Amino acid sequence: MNIKVKALKAAFPHTLPVLAGFLFLGVAYGILMKSIGYGAGWTFLMSFLVFAGSMQYVGITLLTATFNPLYALFITLMVNARHIFYGISMLEKFKNTGRFKPYLIFAMCDESFSILCSAKPEKDVDKNWFMFFIVFLNRWYWITGSVLGALLGNYIKFNTKGLDFALTALFVVIFINQWQEQKNHFPAVVGVLSSAACLLIFGPDKFIIPAMILILIIFTFSNKKIYKGENL
Incomplete structure (x- = not known):
């Protein structure tokens, strides 16, 4: 079996909880983007280039407020400061990843970090490809969900208050899974x-x-x- 296919098959089951959470949250984000006048194209660019779920939700407020780059910089640092600690803890794990390292660093998110801390591939599965597909799949779950939400925004109208709690619920599920496995x-x-x-x-x-x-x-x-x- 091809080394990439084997790694993909090994990584996919670990990302299923994230798939469920990210599609739901992504759709909600896309609907909110559409509600302030930003269609699927802008939503795709935000999710593809920024890829910071919590900050993207905050970004909706920034897009509708008076332009203030210093405030945007400060709040971004506050919201995403936790990634500094993720990076420190991943130094050893990413040490020999070679060409995969830049993408693994860029595409790291809370859920991918959590999975990489606990998931271990089988001996016959390439470790670097395994980690790559975990962060790759999680990233595209979010992008797909957000674009889908933006496309559906013209047809779906409902109160989105409280939808972001799904992210908290997703963290709890992953935490319980890690507790049981470790x-x-x-x-x-x-x-x-x-x-x-x-x-x-x-x-x-x-x-x-x-x-x-x-x-x-x-x-x-x-x-x-x-x-x-x-x-x-």
């Missing part, structure tokens, strides 16, 4: 407790970056324990 729950427990503590201290609008910093510090000083696979 014997070492130390990273998961650290993430939950650190986030909860920072939420209580800094509030819902400012807890993400402190939580990420706290998680990074804990992992830095306990990396030996993590790599040995010891349970908390």
Whole structure:
């Protein structure tokens, strides 16, 4: 069997939860874009070039507000600052990916990061192609959903309030799946407790970056324990 086909078949099942979530969220995003006057073409470009789900939702507000590039830059950094920590944790995994590295870095999203942290290909499956197809498929799920939503925007009219909760639900499903598959729950427990503590201290609008910093510090000083696979 062709090395690419084998990697694609191995990667696809891991992305099915993302497929369900991204098509739904993408359609909602496309409908919202259409509602402010941006059709399928602009929606495609936003999803293809930007590819930042949360920020794209925020971008809808920016597109309808007074042009303020500094504010747009600041809010983008705030919303997507978590990717800095994703990148740090992926340094070792992407170390020998060669020509795949630029795309793996660009196409990384929360869901792909979560899958790559837990999913392991079979011994006869090429690791680089396996990772490539995970991020490739997830990216195109989102693009397809958003364009479909923009195309349907002329015909579907309903209140979209609360639709973005599907993304939270998707995170919960992936977290539960990882918890069941992994014997070492130390990273998961650290993430939950650190986030909860920072939420209580800094509030819902400012807890993400402190939580990420706290998680990074804990992992830095306990990396030996993590790599040995010891349970908390």
